[in-house]
Structure formats: structure tokens, C-alpha cells
Amino acid sequence: SLTDKLGQALRNLRGVGKLSDENMADALKEVRTALLSADVHFKVAREFTERVQAQCVGQEVTKSVTPGQQVVKIIHDELVRLLGEGTTQLSGARPLKIMMVGLHGSGKTTSTAKLGKLLKKRGYRPLVAACDVYRPAAIDQLEILARQEELGFYADRNSKDVPAIGVAALTAAQTATADCIIFDTAGRLQIDADLIEEVKKLRARVQPDEVLLVVDGALGQEAVNVAKTFHDALSLTGLILTKLDGDARGGAALSIKSITGVPIKFVGTGEKTGDFEVFHPDRLASRILGMGDVVSLVEKAQETIDEKEAEKMAEKLRKADFNLEDFLSQMQQVKKMGSMQSIIGMMPGMSGVALPDDAERQMGRTEAIIKSMTIQERRKPEILNGNRRQRIANGAGVKIVEVNQLLKQFQQMQKMMKMLKGGGGKKMMRQMEA
Numbered sequence: 001s002l003t004d005k006l007g008q009a010l011r012n013l014r015g016v017g018k019l020s021d022e023n024m025a026d027a028l029k030e031v032r033t034a035l036l037s038a039d040v041h042f043k044v045a046r047e048f049t050e051r052v053q054a055q056c057v058g059q060e061v062t063k064s065v066t067p068g069q070q071v072v073k074i075i076h077d078e079l080v081r082l083l084g085e086g087t088t089q090l091s092g093a094r095p096l097k098i099m100m101v102g103l104h105g106s107g108k109t110t111s112t113a114k115l116g117k118l119l120k121k122r123g124y125r126p127l128v129a130a131c132d133v134y135r136p137a138a139i140d141q142l143e144i145l146a147r148q149e150e151l152g153f154y155a156d157r158n159s160k161d162v163p164a165i166g167v168a169a170l171t172a173a174q175t176a177t178a179d180c181i182i183f184d185t186a187g188r189l190q191i192d193a194d195l196i197e198e199v200k201k202l203r204a205r206v207q208p209d210e211v212l213l214v215v216d217g218a219l220g221q222e223a224v225n226v227a228k229t230f231h232d233a234l235s236l237t238g239l240i241l242t243k244l245d246g247d248a249r250g251g252a253a254l255s256i257k258s259i260t261g262v263p264i265k266f267v268g269t270g271e272k273t274g275d276f277e278v279f280h281p282d283r284l285a286s287r288i289l290g291m292g293d294v295v296s297l298v299e300k301a302q303e304t305i306d307e308k309e310a311e312k313m314a315e316k317l318r319k320a321d322f323n324l325e326d327f328l329s330q331m332q333q334v335k336k337m338g339s340m341q342s343i344i345g346m347m348p349g350m351s352g353v354a355l356p357d358d359a360e361r362q363m364g365r366t367e368a369i370i371k372s373m374t375i376q377e378r379r380k381p382e383i384l385n386g387n388r389r390q391r392i393a394n395g396a397g398v399k400i401v402e403v404n405q406l407l408k409q410f411q412q413m414q415k416m417m418k419m420l421k422g423g424g425g426k427k428m429m430r431q432m433e434a
């Protein structure tokens, strides 16, 4: 398994010069698939990868990562930029008026209470107003949550006149000296014209500072239509993405953001009123890409692996004059990146893979063996006869069979590299890149 681990390190060292359409193709394909399976609208996914491709071609590849990893990193950064555009802050003088809109079941009522709780923590005195006149249960639900969080509450169970209820809520807020009013409006299973008309009227009457669309994070491709309709009618000021505690990857947010430009302001991460956070674009980007943590792997590699050193090593590999001294320094580079297990854990699809318990110890032993050799021996391992091997084993505190094993592995590696150098190794090279 030492060879496997080394293989990984070597992959990171291959001397790919620049990103090109060819060496990026696979990575881009993977990313597009990741976006689609995260429910990103196909048009958005296509435009996004095309733009990233145009950006990537011609870029220098950091020698210590594969082009694939580098592309993922560029895509991640672009995704963070796109998702993070605009402000997550709520704007408006006190009393701050916020209108919550969205489809039925998106988490509107829950998010109304969650937002009230969060604003209360920030020093506001919030009042929540029930403007869903079609479902008495929704009014009750909001009342229970408001009482639980000690928020002001307004409802008029006898009225069906939503704009009038809104205005009455403003008066009630004034009386109660509340300085923040959150209107929970009605939702439907699907967008319909009557609903939109009603919410538009309410908006005109209460003049909210913020109109926030609540979107279920698991909403698929239709997210775009939902958001567009609401945005065209109401000029949304922000999005709240809910149910991010589930399996949903939240791709709908990217589609909505790309098409409407409306910033994401908060995310819901559970059923409890405390499960609510200010939006962090980097977290959502990693989630949408579903790429394990390639990004931090790339960052780590860029930080710790010495570029010049890596270049020298790549050159040696090309010439197949890699010796045990190089092997040692290679191993030390890998060690600088952190524990083997944590590096493996950051690789996509590998997070569940456990290394044998003694992998790290093995590496330590290998290091000790090489360190017990003279410089000459490291450079020309073929001079290692029985006597020398025994001396090295004693020096490293290991059995001579371990020294033999290491030398055998090393010979195999050298053979492999000679094959690559011979030019017959295209297929092998490809395997190493995989």
C-alpha cells in the first residue's frame, strides 16, 4: 500500500504545464454532472461550466495538484463568487418591515418565527403577522411559535382582507412598540395568479423593506420558474433557502441566483427555531459541487508543497533518475500536508475509506530505513549488499526483511518509470492521472 500512497503523491507532481480544453474535459464533465445532480437547472449548469472553461484555458497548473483538482478549485471559487454576490444584510430603518413569500410547504411560517428569533437576538423587538387567511392551522402554528419565542403576534381570524390585515398589523406593532414586523403570507402548492395578486396588494399597502422568497432547498428544476414569477411580480430582495439539513444539495439556489440575481440571505438547517443561519456562500458551493473537500485539499497542497522542489521532482521522474533520496523527500512533503488519513478523507469518494491502522507507522519506518542509509546508498541503491542491509536494519531498528521489502518496492517503481520514459506508457500515464 506504500506504492499506492506514493502513486498519489506522484500524481500530484506530474508536470502538466497549462490547463487546456483536453486536460480539463473530464473534470468539467464531472462538475456538470455534479451540478445537474444537485438540481441545478440544465441551462444554468451549461452556461456556468462554459464560462469556467473559458476562464481556465491557458492557466498555469500548480505543479502539486492535478489539473482536475485545480479545475474543481477554480469552479468552486467561481461558484462562491456567484452565490455570494449581493448582501446578506437586511436593510431598512426601524420599524423594519419584512414580507415572507413562497410556495406552500417551503418553510415560510417556520422561517418567519426563525427570523423573528434571530432579529430579537440582534436587539429588535419583532412582531410576526399572520397573513395566511386560507389556513387557520397556519395562523395557529405561527401563534404557537411566536409565544414560544416571545415574539409579538398579530392575526385577525375573522377577516379575509389581506392588505387590511397587513395595515392593522402595522398599527398593532406601533401599539406594542415593536420595531420589526414580519408578514407571513399564504402559499399555494403551485404559483397561481390570484395568490400573486393578493401578495402584490399587500406589498403595495405595507411597503416592506424586504421581500424574502422562502425556497425549499430540495426544489428541483422548477425552482427557476417559481422564483422568476415571484421576482417579476414583487421585486424580491432576498432568498431564504430551507431544509439544508436534509440530503438536498441546494442546486436550486444557484439556478435562482443566476437567473434572478436575488441574493441568498439565510438558510434553514432544521425544524427547530434555532436552526437558522446567515448564508455562507462557500459552504453552499461545496455542497452543490459535492466534491468532498477537494478545495481544501488543493489549498493545502498549494500551501505546503514547495513549487520549485515539485518541479525538480517532476523533471527527475521524466528522466527516470528518481532515487531513494528523492523518495524520502517526497515522503516528507506528503507528511507536511497532514496525516495520511486526513488527506484521504478530503478526496471525493474516499471519505469513508480507512487506511490500515499502521499506515502512518509504516511510513515512519520507511523513513527511518532511508535515513539509516548513506547518501551514496540512497543515490545508488544497487550497491546495497547483505552487510549494508543488515547495518541499515540495525540503524533503523527494523528487521532486515523490511529493508528488503522497501528496496523491492522501490525497484518496481523504478521499472515503472523506465517504462513511462520509454514512451510505451501512455496508458499507464493515463492510469496515474485517473
Ligand code: GDP
Residues within 6 Å of the ligand: 102, 103, 104, 105, 106, 107, 108, 109, 110, 111, 187, 242, 243, 244, 245, 246, 267, 268, 269, 270, 271, 275
Ligand atoms: P409553509 O407552508 O411554507 O409555511 O411551511 P412550514 O413553515 O409550515 O414548513 C413546512 C414543513 O417543513 C414543516 O414540517 C417544518 O417543520 C419543515 N421545515 C421548515 N424549515 C425547515 C428546515 O430548515 N429543515 C427541516 N428539516 N424542516 C423544515
